[in-house]
Every structure is written in structure tokens, then in C-alpha cells.
Amino acid sequence: MNGKKSQANYTVKQLSGLAGVTVRTLHLYDKIGLLKPSVRTEKRYRLYGEEELLRLQQILFYRELDIPLRDITDMLNDPGFDLIKALEGHKAAMKARKKRVAEILATIDKTILKLKGKTEMTHEELYAGLPKEKAAEWQKFAKEKWPEQVAYGEQMLLKMDRNEFQQLQDDFKANMDALVALRRQSPESADVQSEIAKHCRYIQQFWGRTDDISEAYKGLGQLYVDVPAYTTVNGASDKDFAIFMRDAMHHYVETEM
Incomplete structure (x- = not known):
């Protein structure tokens, strides 16, 4: 055994800490022939190398799937194991x-x-406060544009209780009001970007997604410009505000996401 090989070896205690198993478990695996050390020193110390680490990983995966130790031994000792x-x-x-x-x-x-x-939300309550025709139109458009996000988002929102959903709506409205008040500032300003960060978090809650939504969020910014009904100020479509929102959202994606 050369020096380089010995540096790659782990003692029972080291391997126990690395893999999150007990020393007693490693001794058991050795006893039943499931995981033998690569080296036994003259003082009977067990040392494990790279091959044994990979084998232990397999053992732990199989144990996670509740496969008995005897079956794991048979599978790993099979010459055709891939x-x-x-x-x-x-x-x-x-x-x-x-x-x-x-x-x-x-x-x-x-x-x-x-x-x-507590009772969960209904589909009707998700769009409460909007004219039925407009709610149906927006829902249809969104489902065609982002079917997975909308379906998953509605599923998550329907699990909220009414008070939680109302609080989310109130917070989102306050956020939009703040952005309207900031519309004369540069979309890249610190104040605007602070509110846009909140806006993005609320959108994630409505969509029910916590993974990377950067492209979808940029798409939403462009949608504000393309579909005037999505950005109204005092009940009327506002193209300038839509452009402001798009630019602020795109800057946020490019610098923070």
C-alpha cells in the first residue's frame, strides 16, 4: 500500500462521522460481509477506501428503500451489479x-x-372582487400562457384558509399601491427594487412555486405591457405604469435572480 492510498483511507470512526452511521453499524456490516474494510492493520484497525465509500452509499440508498440487509448483500455481491x-x-x-x-x-x-x-378556499373566492367576465378572461389567458404555474398555484391557494388568503391579497394590494406611488422614480432605484422584491415574492405565493421563476417573472413583466387590463391605476389601464413595472421587473431578474 503506497502513501497516497493510505491518505484516501478512513478509519471506522471517520467513516461513521462522514456517512452518518454508527460505529456499531459498520462493525455489523463487516461481520455479515456486507461492507468489508479495504485494509486491516497489524493492530486490527479497519480502514476504508473509495470503493468502500461507494459501496456504503449503495447500502444506505437501499436501506432508505427498506430493503433487508441480506437482499442488499446479495445484490451488491452479484458479479453483474452495475x-x-x-x-x-x-x-x-x-x-x-x-x-x-x-x-x-x-x-x-x-x-x-x-x-x-377552518375551511379551504373555493375557486370562486380566488377571483372574488373581480367582475365574473373579467375573472374568467384573465384565468383563461393565464392558463394558456402558464398552464403548470396556474394549475399548481390555484391548488396551493385553495389550501389556504380565508384569512390567510385575504392577508395575501391585502399585502399584494399595498405593494402595488407603493409601486404606483414610486412610478416617477427610475425602475432601477433602490426604493423601487425593494418593492419589486416584495412583488416577486407575492407572485411566487400566488403561483405556488419556490423554485427558479426568473423567466416566468420576466414574461409577466412583458405581459403587463402587452395586455393593458393587467395594469390599471384607479380603475383605468395605464401604459406608462405597465412599462415602468416591466422595466423594474426585468432589472430585478437580471441583477438579483
Whole structure:
């Protein structure tokens, strides 16, 4: 064993800390032939190298999927075992589990709301305060433009209780009022960008997304200009304000997102 090889080795204690398993577990894996150390020193110290780290990763993935140790041993000791195919299988299994967990969490949320005596929103309440014809027109346009965001956003909003949804609406209106008041400033000014940051967060809440929405947010800014009904001031369409919003939103995306 050369010096370089020994530097890549881990003691039982080091591997335990690295992988988040107990020393006792590693001793058990050694005993049953599931994970043997690459080296045993004259003083009987166990040392684990890169190959053993990858094997332990596989073991932990399989354990996460509740596969018995005996079955894991048989699979990993199979001469035809393919690490890449195994990782792809883990990924697919984890995605399926993630979907199941999301469904369970949604059910739990609904149960909690019911036990607290709260009722979820209805589709009609999502668009309360807007003329029915206009609400239907906006909803149709948005669903054609961003079907996934709108569908997911409505699903998340419908889970809110009425007080939470009203607070979100009130906060968003206050934010838009503040932006109207700032419309004479440069879209790139600190005050404007501070309010635009809030605006972006509210849009994310309405859309129900927390991942990267930079392109969709830029698209919304352009939509404000293209569809005058989306940017009204005192009940009337305002092209200048729409342009102000678009420029401020695009600057925010380019500098902060």
C-alpha cells in the first residue's frame, strides 16, 4: 500500500462521522460481509477506501428503500451489479417516494384545517372582487400562457384558509399601491427594487412555486405591457405604469435572480 492510498483511507470512526452511521453499524456490516474494510492493520484497525465509500452509499440508498440487509448483500455481491444502473434505479424510486410523501403531506394539511375548523378556499373566492367576465378572461389567458404555474398555484391557494388568503391579497394590494406611488422614480432605484422584491415574492405565493421563476417573472413583466387590463391605476389601464413595472421587473431578474 503506497502513501497516497493510505491518505484516501478512513478509519471506522471517520467513516461513521462522514456517512452518518454508527460505529456499531459498520462493525455489523463487516461481520455479515456486507461492507468489508479495504485494509486491516497489524493492530486490527479497519480502514476504508473509495470503493468502500461507494459501496456504503449503495447500502444506505437501499436501506432508505427498506430493503433487508441480506437482499442488499446479495445484490451488491452479484458479479453483474452495475453501479450506474443502480443509481438510476435509486433516483426513480426516490422520485416515486417523494410523490407519495407530497400526497400524504397534502392529506395531513387538509386534516389539520378540518380539525381546526377552518375551511379551504373555493375557486370562486380566488377571483372574488373581480367582475365574473373579467375573472374568467384573465384565468383563461393565464392558463394558456402558464398552464403548470396556474394549475399548481390555484391548488396551493385553495389550501389556504380565508384569512390567510385575504392577508395575501391585502399585502399584494399595498405593494402595488407603493409601486404606483414610486412610478416617477427610475425602475432601477433602490426604493423601487425593494418593492419589486416584495412583488416577486407575492407572485411566487400566488403561483405556488419556490423554485427558479426568473423567466416566468420576466414574461409577466412583458405581459403587463402587452395586455393593458393587467395594469390599471384607479380603475383605468395605464401604459406608462405597465412599462415602468416591466422595466423594474426585468432589472430585478437580471441583477438579483
